[in-house]
Amino acid sequence: MNELEWHLLEDKSQLGSVRVCGRDLNPGDRVRLRPKGGGDILDLALMNRIAVVEAIEQDYEGNVHLAVVLDDDPGKDFGVLRQPGHRFFFAPEEVDPVV
Numbered sequence: 481m482n483e484l485e486w487h488l489l490e491d492k493s494q495l496g497s498v499r500v501c502g503r504d505l506n507p508g509d510r511v512r513l514r515p516k517g518g519g520d521i522l523d524l525a526l527m528n529r530i531a532v533v534e535a536i537e538q539d540y541e542g543n544v545h546l547a548v549v550l551d552d553d554p555g556k557d558f559g560v561l562r563q564p565g566h567r568f569f570f571a572p573e574e575v576d577p578v579v
Contacts, residue, residue, distance in 0.1 A: 494535060494536065494537060495537065495538055495544065496565070497536065499501055500543055501577055503577045505536070505575075506553060507532065507534060508532065508533065509577065510530055510533075510551070510577075511531055511532075511547070511576060511578055512529065512572060512575065513526045513528065513578070514533075514572050514574050514578045515527060526550075529550055529551075530551045531568070533548055534562075534567060535549060544571070544572055546569065547562075547569055548567070548568050548572070550566075553566055
């Protein structure tokens, strides 16, 4: 890979909001996690948990990802600092807005 290709992999466009279930979600909004079937054990552990949207990102292929931090994670400060293990990514169809 050349430097431009690496740069494309590292860059993620930040989006201001995304429409989910007829509602605009923004960073700071709370969501209920609903990982789609066929995932791994972590998806089962996160099913129905409440999280806060930390960022809305779009990759270079145009896919939108919600970066979330669990409400009850004692290490959520690390997630806000974008540290591994405390920040999780879900597709918009894998979350429900919490009103």
